[in-house]
Amino acid sequence: MTTTSNPAMGRSAGPKPSLRRKASRGSILADRAATVALWGTGILVILILGAIILHFALAAWGVVSPSFILSDPSRATLGGVMPILWNSIYILVLTMLIAVPVGILAGIYMAEYAGDNGITGAIRFAEESISSVPSIVVGLFGLILFVDDFHWGFSALGGSLALTFFNLPLMTRLSEQALRAVPQEERNASLALGATKWQTIQHVVLPLAIPGLITGIILTAGRVFGEAAVLLFTSGVGTPPHYNFLNFDLTNPASPWSPFRPATTLSVYIWNLNSEGLGAFKNQIVDGSAAILISMVLIFNLGARLIGRLLTRRLTAA
Amino acid sequence: MAQLTSVYRTAGLRARPGLLARIDLPRRIVFLAAASMVAIVALLLAFIAWQGIQLFVKDGVSVGTIVSPTWNPLADKGPQFGLLPFILGTIYVTAVALLISAPLSIGLALFLSEVAPNWAKAIVQPALEIFVGIPSVVWGWLGITVLVPFLADTFHGPVVVSLPIVGQVFSMPGFLTGFSWLAGSLVLSVMVLPTITSVSYDAFRAVPQELRTGSLALGTTRWQTIRHLLIPAALSGVLTAVVLGMTRAAGEALAVQMVIGNSPTLPASITQPVTTLTSQITLDMGNTVFGEPWQDALWTMSLVLLLISITSVVLVRVINKRRLAS
Numbered sequence: 294m295t296t297t298s299n300p301a302m303g304r305s306a307g308p309k310p311s312l313r314r315k316a317s318r319g320s321i322l323a324d325r326a327a328t329v330a331l332w333g334t335g336i337l338v339i340l341i342l343g344a345i346i347l348h349f350a351l352a353a354w355g356v357v358s359p360s361f362i363l364s365d366p367s368r369a370t371l372g373g374v375m376p377i378l379w380n381s382i383y384i385l386v387l388t389m390l391i392a393v394p395v396g397i398l399a400g401i402y403m404a405e406y407a408g409d410n411g412i413t414g415a416i417r418f419a420e421e422s423i424s425s426v427p428s429i430v431v432g433l434f435g436l437i438l439f440v441d442d443f444h445w446g447f448s449a450l451g452g453s454l455a456l457t458f459f460n461l462p463l464m465t466r467l468s469e470q471a472l473r474a475v476p477q478e479e480r481n482a483s484l485a486l487g488a489t490k491w492q493t494i495q496h497v498v499l500p501l502a503i504p505g506l507i508t509g510i511i512l513t514a515g516r517v518f519g520e521a522a523v524l525l526f527t528s529g530v531g532t533p534p535h536y537n538f539l540n541f542d543l544t545n546p547a548s549p550w551s552p553f554r555p556a557t558t559l560s561v562y563i564w565n566l567n568s569e570g571l572g573a574f575k576n577q578i579v580d581g582s583a584a585i586l587i588s589m590v591l592i593f594n595l596g597a598r599l600i601g602r603l604l605t606r607r608l609t610a611a
Numbered sequence: 612m613a614q615l616t617s618v619y620r621t622a623g624l625r626a627r628p629g630l631l632a633r634i635d636l637p638r639r640i641v642f643l644a645a646a647s648m649v650a651i652v653a654l655l656l657a658f659i660a661w662q663g664i665q666l667f668v669k670d671g672v673s674v675g676t677i678v679s680p681t682w683n684p685l686a687d688k689g690p691q692f693g694l695l696p697f698i699l700g701t702i703y704v705t706a707v708a709l710l711i712s713a714p715l716s717i718g719l720a721l722f723l724s725e726v727a728p729n730w731a732k733a734i735v736q737p738a739l740e741i742f743v744g745i746p747s748v749v750w751g752w753l754g755i756t757v758l759v760p761f762l763a764d765t766f767h768g769p770v771v772v773s774l775p776i777v778g779q780v781f782s783m784p785g786f787l788t789g790f791s792w793l794a795g796s797l798v799l800s801v802m803v804l805p806t807i808t809s810v811s812y813d814a815f816r817a818v819p820q821e822l823r824t825g826s827l828a829l830g831t832t833r834w835q836t837i838r839h840l841l842i843p844a845a846l847s848g849v850l851t852a853v854v855l856g857m858t859r860a861a862g863e864a865l866a867v868q869m870v871i872g873n874s875p876t877l878p879a880s881i882t883q884p885v886t887t888l889t890s891q892i893t894l895d896m897g898n899t900v901f902g903e904p905w906q907d908a909l910w911t912m913s914l915v916l917l918l919i920s921i922t923s924v925v926l927v928r929v930i931n932k933r934r935l936a937s
Contacts (some may be wrong), residue, residue, distance in 0.1 A: 298934060302862060309841070320831075320832050320834070320835060323830060323832070323834050323835075324832035324833055324834040324835070326834075327834035327837070328726060328833070328835070330716055331719075331721055331722040331725075331726045332720065332722065332726065333718075334704070334718040334719040334722050335714070335719060335723070335731060335735045338719060338735055338738055338739065338742070338804075339735065341732060341801065342738045342741060342742065344822075345677045345745070348753070348757065351755075355625060385747065388761065394643075395644045395647065398640060398641045398643075398644035398645075398891070399641065399644040399645040399795055401644075402640045402641035402642050402644060402645040403645055405641075406638055406641060406642065407645070410644075415649050416645050416646060416649055418652075418924070418928075419648040419649040419651070419652040420648055421924045421927070422920070422921060422924050423648060423651060423652055423655075424916060425855070425858045425862070425920040425921075425923055425924050426655065426862070426918050426920050427862025427863070427889060427917075427920060429862070429864040429889050429892055429893060429913070429916075429919075430655075430659060430861065430862070430913050430916055430917055431655070431694065432661065433662075433896070433913050434658055434659060435653045435893070436896075437652070437658050437662065438799065441901065445816050458651050458655075460646070461651070462648060463916065465648070466733075466855075467647070468708050476618075484823055489719055489738065490638075491635075491637040491638075494637070496661050509795075515744045516744070517743070517750075518746075519744065519746025519747075519749070520746065521625065521747065521748050521865055522864045522865050522889075522893070525865075525893065525896075526897075549716075559875070560681070560748045561748075563748045563749070563752060564748045564751070564869075567748075567751070567752065567755065567869060568869075568894075576756070579752055580752075580756075583748075583749045583752050586746055586748075586749055587745065587749060589748070590741060590743060590744035590745060593744065594737065594740055594741055594744055605880070
């Protein structure tokens with residue numbers, strides 16, 4: 294670096310003016326125009342998102358209130374969404390209870406064990422296929438399997454299992470990415486100390502991957518919470534009855550705790566209200582429900598970022 | 612353990628791993644978890660294919676009915692199950708959505724990877740993630756309450772373009788209700804925007820930095836570098852992005868069903884109501900009885916959808932294989 298390879302460098306920077314190919318006027322104009330257009334796409338996205346959030350903030354004004362969230366639905370008055378919101382959360386928890394362990398275990402296989410062979414190829418192909426199958430088709434699969442063949446009828450459990458099928462590839466891929474992000478040196482050090490492969494995964498790789506895994510869980514949860522097409526034909530459509538939360542009998546379909554009961558979620562409720570088109574307060578109820586859904590999406594997203602960042606800081610500082 | 616090992620060693624034997632280690636239970640468990648996805652796909656394919664062929668096997672409808680244009684499941688004598696309106700509807704609505712969304716999304720990916728300073732990226736990328744998270748019923752509801760009335764109010768009358776001497780060159784009926792092919796495509800174009808953007812972004816990021824600096828050092832402008840170097844280099848990735856966007860658009864059900872008007876006729880004009888495979892299934896599945904020909908036709912539609920998505924998975928693989936080969 295200290296020696297100049299080009300003796301001319303001292304006198305003039307760059308090649309002689311006659312040798313420098315000046316970009317033509319036209320190409321400079323095209324470059325300017327392209328820069329403006331590309332900035333335009335970025336600004337457009339922000340404007341659309343801002344408009345959507347503003348729209349729902351205005352639409353939900355005067356609709357979403359503690360009583361809207363905590364009361365039973367009604368068509369004649371501005372009914373609430375309490376049992377529906379309960380169902381959304383119930384199905385979310387039930388789905389995540391199944392999808393998170395299976396997804397993380399599958400992610401461990403793909404990141405730590407999978408060799409470059411036909412079996413891995415088949416699993417990858419299956420992963421990509423489920424991701425691209427339309428959600429409505431997954432819902433129909435659930436309809437045959439759980440509703441008809443298992444004779445469960447419309448049930449929260451059937452809906453959760455169908456949602457698990459649909460989101461397992463996402464959970465697996467995000468877990469695999471989180472595990473692959475752990476540096477190889479950490480594994481080598483652990484193995485060199487005499488730990489077995491599984492001990493290494495359990496005590497070294499998994500703890501280091503926790504921030505990524507948590508982000509993956511929250512992103513998957515966000516998708517599960519808003520999904521409707523999978524649930525339409527598995528957990529059912531319709532206004533839920535009044536729930537008695539003191540009824541803990543899990544086999545009783547009237548109990549809000551039972552997995553074997555029809556469970557309309559918030560997104561399905563929006564679709565149902567819209568397609569039936571009944572009730573004077575339909576628009577307000579849908580606006581309010583949509584505002585709740587959007588707020589949850591925002592919370593899930595910000596939560597994933599915040600928790601990921603906090604955990605990374607804590608784990609890397611320790 | 613150590614004592615046992617030394618006993619083996621003095622006997623000239625190597626320590627055999629314990630039974631638990633030989634079975635390697637953890638490996639088996641994680642393998643089962645991953646392999647469950649293969650089982651799910653196999654079951655799903657088998658069930659949907661079995662239900663999907665019932666229209667031809669059990670109800671005796673000829674396979675050619677798939678390309679017949681008449682859909683009339685309630686006709687007294689000889690109901691007709693022509694699936695062409697739905698298949699064409701899906702293709703047309705998806706195509707227009709991609710025509711709108713692909714240039715925008717690829718532009719956005721170029722903006723993020725080549726132009727945007729860090730602060731702009733820090734705003735646009737989280738915004739895109741929120742886009743992904745917005746549920747499809749919410750997009751549909753936005754379509755109904757904002758887009759559909761806007762189209763109906765703004766372009767109510769027929770759109771006619773005429774030139775002085777040539778006369779009328781182009782005419783299009785207006786949006787009577789606003790529920791239309793274009794409304795469906797516009798809603799879809801926003802929904803697939805994050806998919807196409809993020810996959811193209813990865814493709815542009817994968818182009819080595821040296822190629823960019825080399826090109827710029829030759830005196831090209833940034834746009835020339837993008838057009839003649841980046842886009843060709845990332846072409847297979849961008850194609851993959853568009854195919855993934857197409858898959859998502861063709862399979863989207865509720866948002867489309869809410870704004871498209873659901874008219875089971877061949878698509879005539881971008882301003883008129885049409886229907887798609889997904890929206891007809893969504894609408895009719897609840898109104899039909901298991902085993903009747905009408906419902907069997909809906910299962911055939913879902914088999915068509917399934918075949919479209921599996922084809923696109925294969926297509927993406929072919930595109931990527933060619934990239935690896937070249």
